[in-house]
Amino acid sequence: xxxxxxxxxxxxxxxxxxxxxxxxxxxxxxxxxxxxxxxxxxxxxxxxxxxxxxxxxxxxxxxxxxxxxxxxxxxxxxxxxxxxxxxxxxxxxxxxxxxxxxxxxxxxxxxxxxxxxxxxxxxxxxxxxxxxxxxxxxxxxxxxxxxxxxxxxxxxxxxxxxxxxxxxxxxxxxxxxxxxxxxxxxxxxxxxxxxxxxxxxxxxxxxxxxxxxxxxxxx
Numbered sequence: 001x002x003x004x005x006x007x008x009x010x011x012x013x014x015x016x017x018x019x020x021x022x023x024x025x026x027x028x029x030x031x032x033x034x035x036x037x038x039x040x041x042x043x044x045x046x047x048x049x050x051x052x053x054x055x056x057x058x059x060x061x062x063x064x065x066x067x068x069x070x071x072x073x074x075x076x077x078x079x080x081x082x083x084x085x086x087x088x089x090x091x092x093x094x095x096x097x098x099x100x101x102x103x104x105x106x107x108x109x110x111x112x113x114x115x116x117x118x119x120x121x122x123x124x125x126x127x128x129x130x131x132x133x134x135x136x137x138x139x140x141x142x143x144x145x146x147x148x149x150x151x152x153x154x155x156x157x158x159x160x161x162x163x164x165x166x167x168x169x170x171x172x173x174x175x176x177x178x179x180x181x182x183x184x185x186x187x188x189x190x191x192x193x194x195x196x197x198x199x200x201x202x203x204x205x206x207x208x209x210x211x212x213x214x215x216x217x218x219x
Contacts, residue, residue: 007097034158107132
């Protein structure tokens, strides 16, 4: 899998080498079952249309720039997210540096500079996807403005037992230490990384990586 890190304004160095693709859009923190369904939907379209499968994601989290929040921790930090994407069959992962300059890009500018720049022929996004300055762009504007350049497929709300599968739901489960409930939404158990500081009897003391969302203290 090719990983391309870009920042605004987008350089022609990257777009010149772009190949026609189906482009899945989103932040994808956790790459939970809803995210996987969206990527697999894009993958099926890519196979049908004989196109590359690409994903465009963003880093850091937009809230950190738009909302002036503290540095974010993630269910799946970028390196781990990339590994999961590769396992799902993604051929190109485009990581857009979400800074203040990018945050001020208009919805039309995002479509013309980034989606057209990376030769998107079919965009796939969730029903709640937002883009452009102050999130003024949404899935409906993407369909309307994008039809000049590419097709758009909307991923409807993904639910399990009538509950929306979301990164927020997973964050709450992790914060509450409800690990037995996590596989139902994530598709696997929550994983983190850290350093073993000491081992005493049956207890292991671990310092977790700063990049990962931290569960409550416990065993």
